[in-house]
Amino acid sequence: MKYLFSIFFVFAAGLLHAQSVQSPSKKIELNFKLVGNGQVSYTANYNGKPVILESTLGIKLKEKQALDANFEILSSKVTTFNESWKPVLGQKANILNQYNELTISLKQKETNVKMNIIFKVYDEGVAFRYDFPQQENLNYFIISDEVSQFNLTEDYKAFWIPGDFDSNEYVYNETKLSEIDNSKLDLNNGIGVKSIPSKYAVQSPLMMKSPTGLYVNIFEAAVVNYPVMHLNLNVANFKLSSQLVPNAIGDKAYLQTPCVSPWRTIMISDDARDIVGSQMILNLNEPCEIEDVSYIKPTKYVGIWWEMHVGKSTWDLSGTQDASQKSAGKKPHGATTENTKRYIDFAAKNGFDGVLVEGWNTGWEDWFGNWKEEVFDFTTPYADFNIAEVAAYAKEKNVKMIMHHETSGSVANYERHLDRAFDLMKKYDYPAVKSGYVGKIIPRGEFHDGQTMVNHFNFVARRAADYKIMINSHESSRPTGYSRTYPNYIAAEAARGNEFNAWSVGNPPSHETILPFTRLLGGPMDYTPGIFEIKMSYYDKSKKEQVHTTLTKQLALYVTMYSPLQMAADLLENYEKRADAFQFIKDVALDWDDTKILEAEPGDYVTIARKTKGKESWFLGAITDENARKSEIKLDFLTKGQKYKAIIYEDAKDADWKNNPMAYKIKTVEVTSKSKINLVLAPGGGTAISFEPIK
């Protein structure tokens, strides 16, 4: 790890009204300027061409004068930073954090309130934040609005979902900015709780592509003690501005100086791969706060879960609650001691780390949709789930149990029980918990993406760290790199996961080609890939739902969707029937020395190769959207001079996500770094390859 830190300029107050800073590669330039009546503004250029036109920044305060004008510059400072750091688990063993920084120290003339704007300019983009130093004139304050502008030059194509305060589980829309309109969406999409504030509000990260092929992504990093930022669009002029998620009484954030806003990020590149491969969001977060990270381990797991999604068993003991929530007759309860032992046996036999059991605890008979406060107590097993017996059996088989805490959105209730819930986990040696937040939030009036909930999700991670427990949150606000600081926050769902394919319109084949440009920028996603029985008609002839994929695309997702926590989501028997394909899931690594983004185009395709942490083996995943695709891949990422056995899992010739999704072939070839491989992907298909060094 090395630091280079040099101060370039320090200007005296009042002498300066504009300042610029470039990225290390000089491709990106950020220009700061005071305009109009002392308003803070910036522009951003890429290769000399404007990307962000003059955009102003400001914070509105409750019961205080807005911090959006009348500023004068006290000083300005440019520094260079160059570091590399080692994530506990990650896409690379060493992450480079290199940028030039511009700090503008401001004072508002009338109020004497001081505020700094800090810009960091990376090779793949710009970040800025508001910084409120400790001062006499500003101690506690309430943000009623943030007005950060991102004024684009033209009508980009955007990959967008509505700026819903409560859900990020949407299918992406691919339209021009000028065509964005939430009122035209079909909202019969399986999402339980929706709070869309307006027609032109979209979520960040917002991935865009200009008509000339420039890729721009607006997002944020280090959302800590602050609400999520969505974006409001002016469809007429392509001006975007920040939309903070409010609390129950319309306030946005409660802060005390010294404090900072999250980083607002604008990634810019003419190569889409730079966006997918960026570690900028992680870099903008604080270093690891956990001293003993020994318990934070890559975790591959199976679990009692998909069987409820396909309607084979239920979460509740009384046998009515499968994922359809309209189960006609009584079905078997999934989380029995006996069924759990079957999963433990399977995990042990196939080298999996863990077994998740959902529906193990009382409360599922009436858990959803009624804004109910006392739903679960997180400590009382159903009568047919003997937690002590299960724990002993898992220990005997050297498998870890993964806890499940569905909160039903009743966060107040969860926090009241959290210590007891974690105590139970420690008692029975559960090292990780999957949490869920399906439903309207309690405290009532709060949204999933407000400051209260952001704080809750981060609090749970910190509290879990007290117990050396790993967290995997579902239906949480989407991560913005906090897993750098609390790497026990090992994964989150926080986007439309694979489960929607089982009982809703599902996720189109392009979905997983967009997520690496959006959701995955903030941290690992528990997407739950690995579905081998792709059509739900297998379980119930009347069902038309299916996963929008071929079988080998499900394999490729283990590589394209980075997560150190990965589920093999399908039923055990479906894996046993296709042991040859299942071999890839058994083999694939979860933690990496290096990652190469080989190909990427949002909405179309992604091809990624990764080197196993501490080993010579590599894995490659390639996926496509609804279109078939051919591609020649150079294997020059492999170690020179080393021979590898490459096992290629690919779509059969006639495979097709819709008509023939489960046709695949497996072939083995010997390759070196000089080899090339021709990828042939079916419509909605994918290829997965493991490269094992030949000794």
Place this chain on the structure above:
Amino acid sequence: MKYLFSIFFVFAAGLLHAQSVQSPSKKIELNFKLVGNGQVSYTANYNGKPVILESTLGIKLKEKQALDANFEILSSKVTTFNESWKPVLGQKANILNQYNELTISLKQKETNVKMNIIFKVYDEGVAFRYDFPQQENLNYFIISDEVSQFNLTEDYKAFWIPGDFDSNEYVYNETKLSEIDNSKLDLNNGIGVKSIPSKYAVQSPLMMKSPTGLYVNIFEAAVVNYPVMHLNLNVANFKLSSQLVPNAIGDKAYLQTPCVSPWRTIMISDDARDIVGSQMILNLNEPCEIEDVSYIKPTKYVGIWWEMHVGKSTWDLSGTQDASQKSAGKKPHGATTENTKRYIDFAAKNGFDGVLVEGWNTGWEDWFGNWKEEVFDFTTPYADFNIAEVAAYAKEKNVKMIMHHETSGSVANYERHLDRAFDLMKKYDYPAVKSGYVGKIIPRGEFHDGQTMVNHFNFVARRAADYKIMINSHESSRPTGYSRTYPNYIAAEAARGNEFNAWSVGNPPSHETILPFTRLLGGPMDYTPGIFEIKMSYYDKSKKEQVHTTLTKQLALYVTMYSPLQMAADLLENYEKRADAFQFIKDVALDWDDTKILEAEPGDYVTIARKTKGKESWFLGAITDENARKSEIKLDFLTKGQKYKAIIYEDAKDADWKNNPMAYKIKTVEVTSKSKINLVLAPGGGTAISFEPIK
């Protein structure tokens, strides 16, 4: 304990539109009637004269049809109930619960929603509640408003405080109903957080007296999973209606059938003593839910507390936070190990049960007024408070430590730490905790008196019961008898306590003569009496504040203000200086076999005698308002044939709360049940008497 239970009438649907029921003594009559368009109404008479004119009842629902009209009667039932039960701690060893009950089963014509109105008619008043049975047509529902009317006949004199959603710490106003107007109040009264919704909103309990001398009190009992009910007044026609306290988004209550509202109570008597002596509120609560009550004990305590109120020491270690919150210079921290040991020594020497220490834990440097969320963690002692050493010392001296949890209104934070806080208490053998809720509530937007907070206060009592811990809440919503169900909820402040006398306009001499008619009806109050150094100029010559009392009135309060948890609030040295008067505080009991309300007039005077639980000793307390008072008391409550040594602590001849408050005399006489005692009370004065049987 005996039950008499007989069904008088069951009518078939539609046959009946009116029904009446009388109290056991037949003094009070309750009449139910369907009026207008199927509206539920009632009237109440006392000795044949109307007290409540036709008043309608109804519940408004969010997103559902209001339950306020179009009802038909399905059936009606009258039953008689007669029971006596033993409170764990109480004013009497056996409490009689005797009433006639009328249940009206209703169905709304259009919606088929069923609702019952249950009336209980006691000799001292009427109670009714809404009862929502489990039914197909009503499961989860949200109450947007309750419209229960209490239409009075005339312009009563009222003892009222504003219907503040956040505070009950007001001085009572004594005006006619027609003169009620919150906008005319002087709100420079020391209350930190105020939320007064309108000019004519007043709190319940509302104590009133008619021009002809009828006493009427409107209150509620068993407020569980429901907000507090205040009252809106129409000053023109003396109609009162329910004002439920809203939550952050304006909703009142979230309920699921089967469920009930709290009881709405109307106490009526021509003898004011019946109101003070009523156990109706307790009777309307559910029986004790705690199996092992052995840890619930009367607790007399001293503590590090008043010294912060008088500005002698501070809550915070850095020495800035005394009760003035504007301490000019650095003062000593109160909660040191050494100072605590001094209190332990004193408690041990004088037979006290416990020692309270406030300011023992980190966070007090910045604890108030900023809606701060993470204020205290309830587990980290200041460096100068060695909790282990203190606990060991207390154990050695056979004294119990009393914990202190100030939440600063940040309830979300408290709930996150509650198990840890209680764990710490058990570790160090603290059997009781005083909790505080000074400040605006977090979750933000909630009020102290909303459903969320009512649930919080009750939740803390239940959670404490898990640990066998007693709770004494300050700045909570006022109790409505939940201590019958959870007797470990041993006391609460929840009204303007003695502390206000130290640093604000304080409490006028009449204050303690009103509380037995209002706040005390719902349960014990930790008023913290026993101040011997009455004028704050003793500590700081510039101070004009004082307790509005004579010294012996402070003694009398131990009898007139029932609580099984009582503080001797003054500094130890002030007691040591007046050991003769202090003897009464040492002697007085906290738990009683019997209670006699000898004299009572709201705003003027109260005289109460109580017999010690399980012993032959009695104690008498008599207090007056700003007027001197003489009274002859018959001692016929004493056991016939038994001789007693009566020690009389009374105001000296020239005593006066303002000019000469600390002048007292003590005399001893021998008395029997045939004796009389002449009470002579100074302006703002009082008399305390202990009766010890002579063997």
